[in-house]
Amino acid sequence: xxxxxxxxxxxxxxxxxxxxxxxxxxxxxxxxxxxxxxxxxxxxxxxxxxxxxxxxxxxxxxxxxxxxxxxxxxxxxxxxxxxxxxxxxxxxxxxxxxxxxxxxxxxxxxxxxxxxxxxxxxxxxxxxxxxxxxxxxxxxxxxxxxxxxxxxxxxxxxxxxxxxxxxxxxxxxxxxxxxxxxxxxxxxxxxxxxxxxxxxxx
Numbered sequence: 001x002x003x004x005x006x007x008x009x010x011x012x013x014x015x016x017x018x019x020x021x022x023x024x025x026x027x028x029x030x031x032x033x034x035x036x037x038x039x040x041x042x043x044x045x046x047x048x049x050x051x052x053x054x055x056x057x058x059x060x061x062x063x064x065x066x067x068x069x070x071x072x073x074x075x076x077x078x079x080x081x082x083x084x085x086x087x088x089x090x091x092x093x094x095x096x097x098x099x100x101x102x103x104x105x106x107x108x109x110x111x112x113x114x115x116x117x118x119x120x121x122x123x124x125x126x127x128x129x130x131x132x133x134x135x136x137x138x139x140x141x142x143x144x145x146x147x148x149x150x151x152x153x154x155x156x157x158x159x160x161x162x163x164x165x166x167x168x169x170x171x172x173x174x175x176x177x178x179x180x181x182x183x184x185x186x187x188x189x190x191x192x193x194x195x196x197x198x199x200x201x202x
Contacts, residue, residue, distance in 0.1 A: 001063045003030065003047075004037035009067055010075040012049070012058065022049065032142070046079070046114050056080075057115070080115060094198060096120040099156065099184065103127050106164075113140050118201055120194050121147045123184055125160040126167055135171065145175040146197045148190050150182035 006012075007019035020037040022028060028035045029048040041047075045060045057079040064075060095116045097105030102124020109116045111132050132138065145168060149161035158179065168175040176197065180187040 001041050001065075002037065003028065003035055003039040003041055006041050006060070006063065006075075009064060009072070011069065011072040012076065047076075059114070079112075092117055092202070094118040094120065094201075096122070096194075097124060098122045098186070099124055103130065107131065109143055109145075110135070110138070110140070113138060113143055117142045117144065118198070119143070119145045120198070121145055121164070122186060122190070122194075123149055123153060123156060123161070125156060126164050140171055140173045143173045144201065145173065146178075146194050147175060148178045148180060148186075148194065150184060150187070151179045152181065153184045155184035 001009075003023055004016050004019040007023075008014065008016040013019040013022060023035055023037040023039070026034055027050040030039050030041065031046055032048075035047075041060055041063065043060055043063060047058045047060065049056050049058070059077045059079055060075070061077055062075045067075065093116050095105050095109065095118070097103070097120070099122075102121040103126075105116075105119050105121055106124070106126045107130035109119045111130075145164075147161070147164050149156075149158050151158050153161075162177065162179070165175055165177040178190070178193060180190045182190070
């Protein structure tokens with residue numbers, strides 16, 4: 001089904017002419033690629049639409065040629081709504097966590113890989129209790145991790161952290177792992193290393 005028709009039938013955008021205009025102005029991404037009104041959709045596709053200062057991320061659940069008003073919402077799932085406050089690129093989202101923030105960053109990225117592409121995981125570890133049950137069937141092709149840990153960390157043992165590369169490699173997730181001669185903190189070299197890692201991916 002064409003993108004503009006889907007947006008109209010699902011009532012995400014009520015008029016097809018408006019849906020066509022929004023798409024052809026480059027304000028819609030489908031699976032992280034700029035879409036046109038004629039872009040063909042499939043079930044499971046992820047659509048990102050910029051409405052003014054807000055980006056709405058939608059997952060396509062059903063394709064129908066027509067639908068009743070009360071059933072239209074069954075055609076899609078709203079994944080997130082993001083307010084644009086900074087000059088961000090919608091299809092590139094970086095997430096940085098430290099310590100418990102890293103534990104949560106792993107969980108968010110592995111449960112919702114459609115929301116996050118790049119993760120900086122500092123002084124934390126992967127908590128199996130926070131992972132999805134369907135790990136092996138998830139699409140992690142766009143995930144990329146920078147992982148670092150202090151090799152004399154007295155809060156979270158380095159042995160917990162250095163299990164992450166093997167875990168991610170088994171899922172074919174890109175990752176970079178570094179250790180630094182510090183405790184539970186971020187060494188200056190650590191900062192400049194992940195800063196360079198980010199810059200290379202912008």
